[in-house]
Amino acid sequence: MKKLSYILTLLILTVAYSQAQVINLTLAEKLHSEGKLELAKSAINEAALNSQTLNNPRTWYVRLFIYKDLFKEAKGFKERIAEAENNRKIAIESGRKCIDLDTKKEYNKECYQIINFLRSSILSDGYTSFKAKDDKNAIRLLEEFMLITNSFTNTQEDAQANFIAGVACYRSNELLKASNFLSKAVMLNYPDGALYVYLAKVLWLQNKQMEAVLTLEKGFERYPKMKEIVSNLYEFNKELKRYENNRQVLTKATVNNPADIDYWILLAITYEDLAELKSDLDKNNVLDSAKIAYKKALELNPNDDVASSNLGILLYNQGVNIINTVSIDTDIVGIGEIQGKALVMFKESLPYMLKAFELNPKRKETLKGLENIYHIIGEFDKSNQFKLLYQKESE
Amino acid sequence: MPDPNNKIRMLYIWSCTQAVQWPETSNNSAEFTIGVYGESELFSEISTAIGPRKVGTKPVLVKSFESLSKVDQVQILYVTPERSSDIPALVNKFAGKGVLIISEKEGMAKKGGSTINFIFKESKLKYEFNKSNAEKFGLKLGLQLATLGVEVN
Numbered sequence: 337m338k339k340l341s342y343i344l345t346l347l348i349l350t351v352a353y354s355q356a357q358v359i360n361l362t363l364a365e366k367l368h369s370e371g372k373l374e375l376a377k378s379a380i381n382e383a384a385l386n387s388q389t390l391n392n393p394r395t396w397y398v399r400l401f402i403y404k405d406l407f408k409e410a411k412g413f414k415e416r417i418a419e420a421e422n423n424r425k426i427a428i429e430s431g432r433k434c435i436d437l438d439t440k441k442e443y444n445k446e447c448y449q450i451i452n453f454l455r456s457s458i459l460s461d462g463y464t465s466f467k468a469k470d471d472k473n474a475i476r477l478l479e480e481f482m483l484i485t486n487s488f489t490n491t492q493e494d495a496q497a498n499f500i501a502g503v504a505c506y507r508s509n510e511l512l513k514a515s516n517f518l519s520k521a522v523m524l525n526y527p528d529g530a531l532y533v534y535l536a537k538v539l540w541l542q543n544k545q546m547e548a549v550l551t552l553e554k555g556f557e558r559y560p561k562m563k564e565i566v567s568n569l570y571e572f573n574k575e576l577k578r579y580e581n582n583r584q585v586l587t588k589a590t591v592n593n594p595a596d597i598d599y600w601i602l603l604a605i606t607y608e609d610l611a612e613l614k615s616d617l618d619k620n621n622v623l624d625s626a627k628i629a630y631k632k633a634l635e636l637n638p639n640d641d642v643a644s645s646n647l648g649i650l651l652y653n654q655g656v657n658i659i660n661t662v663s664i665d666t667d668i669v670g671i672g673e674i675q676g677k678a679l680v681m682f683k684e685s686l687p688y689m690l691k692a693f694e695l696n697p698k699r700k701e702t703l704k705g706l707e708n709i710y711h712i713i714g715e716f717d718k719s720n721q722f723k724l725l726y727q728k729e730s731e
Numbered sequence: 732m733p734d735p736n737n738k739i740r741m742l743y744i745w746s747c748t749q750a751v752q753w754p755e756t757s758n759n760s761a762e763f764t765i766g767v768y769g770e771s772e773l774f775s776e777i778s779t780a781i782g783p784r785k786v787g788t789k790p791v792l793v794k795s796f797e798s799l800s801k802v803d804q805v806q807i808l809y810v811t812p813e814r815s816s817d818i819p820a821l822v823n824k825f826a827g828k829g830v831l832i833i834s835e836k837e838g839m840a841k842k843g844g845s846t847i848n849f850i851f852k853e854s855k856l857k858y859e860f861n862k863s864n865a866e867k868f869g870l871k872l873g874l875q876l877a878t879l880g881v882e883v884n
Contacts, residue, residue: 656735664745664780668879671742675855678735682854712735714851 361389361398368402373409376402384430396434397443403427404450407457421461424454428484455484459497471504475513478504495524499531506538514538522551529559533568540572548572549581556585560592570602579609590632597636601643604629608650616661623654645692645702648685652709655681682713700729737776739856740835740849744777744807747831747847748786750873753806757829757869760804762792768802768821769811777809807831810845818844822867829869833858840883846870852881859883 360383367376380399383389404427410420431447431454438444462477478501482494502517518535532555539548552569559565566589573582586603593599607626611619630647633640655678662674686709692702703726710719744765763786767774778793785791786806796802799817808830810818815836822832822843832845840848846865847858859881865872 659735659738662738662742664742664784666742668743668746668750668875671739671746672855672879675739679854713854714856715854 360386361392361395364402365398368398368405373402373406377406391437393434393437393443396430396437397447399430400427400434400447400450403430404454407454411457424457425480428454451484455481456493458484459493459500462497463500466500466504469507471508474504475501475508475510491524495521495526498524499526499528499534502531502538503534506534511538511542515542522554529555529562529565531555532559533564536568536572545572545576549576549578553585556588560588563593563596563598566599567602570606574606574609577609579606579613582606583610590629595636597633597640597643600629600633600636601640601646604633604643604646604650608646616657619657620654623650623657626650627654639695641692641695641699641702644688644695645699645705648688648692648709649701649705651681651685651688652705652712655679655685655712679713682709685709697725698729700726703729733772733776736856737771737773738780740773740809741776741780743847743849743858744809744833745781745784747807747833747876748781748791750876751831751865752871752873753831754829754869757804757806761789763787763789764792764794764805765807765809766794766796766802766805767809767811768796768799768817769814770797771809771811773809773811804828805830807833809833810835812836815839822864826867827869831865831868831870840864842884843867846872847880848883850881857881 360379364376364379364383367373367379380395380402383395384399389395403423407420407423407427410416410423413420428451431451434443434447438447458477458481462474462481465471465474465477478497481497482501498517498521502514502521505511505514505517515535515538518531518538521531522535532551536548536551536555539545539551549569549572552565552572555562555565556569566585569585570582573579573585583603583606586599586606589596589599590603604626607622607629611622611626614622627647627650630643630650633643634647637643658674658678658681662671666674685705689702689706689709692699693706696702703722707719707722707726710716710722748763748765765777765781767777774793774795781791782793783791794805799814799820802808802821802824804825806829808821808825810821810832812835815834818832818834818839821830822845825832831847833847833849834840834845835849837850838848839845840859840861842861842863844861844864846868847860849856849858851857857880860872860877861883862872862877863884
């Protein structure tokens with residue numbers, strides 16, 4: 337009898353205890369629905385620790401909701417950011433646990449929705465830090481975001497996170513990480529041409545010059561009208577003396593954007609770069625192409641001092657080149673003829689140079705050009721005036 | 732940036748080696764010497780372009796002179812504009828000795844001065860010449876040189 341009484345007591349206690357745990361879960365739900373989040377948190381954490389409710393997906397489902405709301409509540413206060421982030425982390429862990437346990441798929445859909453919401457909020461916080469140039473925090477948040485992404489893939493957000501993290505790492509000089517993030521963003525087709533620019537800059541800094549150029553070339557194929565890609569590609573190619581590649585890129589750029597003066601000027605400068613590689617005899621043919629490009633630029637804006645000055649200097653150089661290519665065995669008649677041809681160039685050059693001077697009297701290249709041109713045609717007083725102005729600007 | 736007109740000066744000077752007749756007396760040296768009196772980039776231009784060549788059978792020697800006292804016997808002497816005031820002294824020193832003095836300052840080829848003087852005419856580097864000055868040095872100017880330059884007396 338005594339033994340039976342003991343067994344009954346044990347049974348009652350066991351049922352009572354197990355009911356108490358179920359009560360904790362029910363209580364947590366009730367408290368949550370009443371907005372008593374802190375009390376709901378205590379109740380659900382007890383339920384989450386107990387073997388009776390530990391493997392019940394609903395426990396984790398409720399915990400996900402409670403912590404999601406705790407996160408939202410704390411997020412409203414600047415001083416509670418860390419607490420908010422911790423709540424978000426627990427909410428996501430709870431949601432994942434619920435999904436693992438939910439063999440009947442009762443809660444899966446909602447769990448995914450909330451986890452996605454929370455994950456997006458991490459991306460959003462990362463972006464806010466990024467915009468505020470708090471790159472360290474941005475990287476931390478985005479890395480956290482990407483860890484969750486492994487299970488909850490959303491390509492568009494993944495791509496964005498990798499892009500932002502990549503730029504933040506670039507700005508923090510963490511080049512290897514930047515390169516990895518940005519490469520991933522390229523793989524995920526992040527739809528922003530700036531991605532190619534940043535990745536190329538990172539690769540360039542890592543001494544992977546050709547990879548940098550190829551990246552920009554890919555970017556140019558995808559975003560043929562994006563100026564930043566063209567200008568960076570131009571700079572990198574120029575640095576590597578890949579002038580012919582620059583000619584091809586800029587020719588396409590002028591076709592794509594015929595009204596953009598900058599492309600015409602860069603194309604002209606590229607022809608001048610190409611001319612430098614030619615023998616004196618072939619130089620002027622290439623410079624003729626540069627001349628056409630500068631004239632196109634001036635058609636678009638007759639008051640562009642750079643185009644005007646550069647064209648003036650180019651014509652002057654063509655004149656000088658005519659003189660430089662004359663053979664020593666030229667007779668006196670021939671010397672006169674050569675001077676005549678060169679003079680045509682010098683006279684064509686002068687109005688462009690003077691216009692450039694009028695538009696920008698302090699541009700050193702223009703001042704030097706005018707000094708040289710007046711000198712070569714024997715107007716030494718004027719040449720000296722520009723020499724003095726040049727020296728003044730060089731001080 | 733080098734003055735491109737130095738190339739023109741050099742070409743004219745090289746033409747002179749073909750178009751001027753020097754007296755036999757000045758022909759004793761083993762080299763044909765071209766001197767530049769005064770500091771000028773023309774020295775480098777001449778050294779590079781004419782230095783490796785020959786005038787007739789004689790190799791060309793290019794010399795640079797910094798002071799009047801150091802200027803010695805040459806066949807052609809270019810005097811920079813800054814040293815033009817020394818031209819009367821040079822004329823006295825080299826009269827009858829077969830030296831073609833080339834100057835570059837207005838009025839320098841007038842009577843008693845240099846034989847050839849570079850000038851700017853119609854925005855081009857040209858030259859004027861003085862036949863009587865040439866004769867004073869025992870030089871004869873070729874027809875082409877005389878026809879295409881500006882004659883002064």
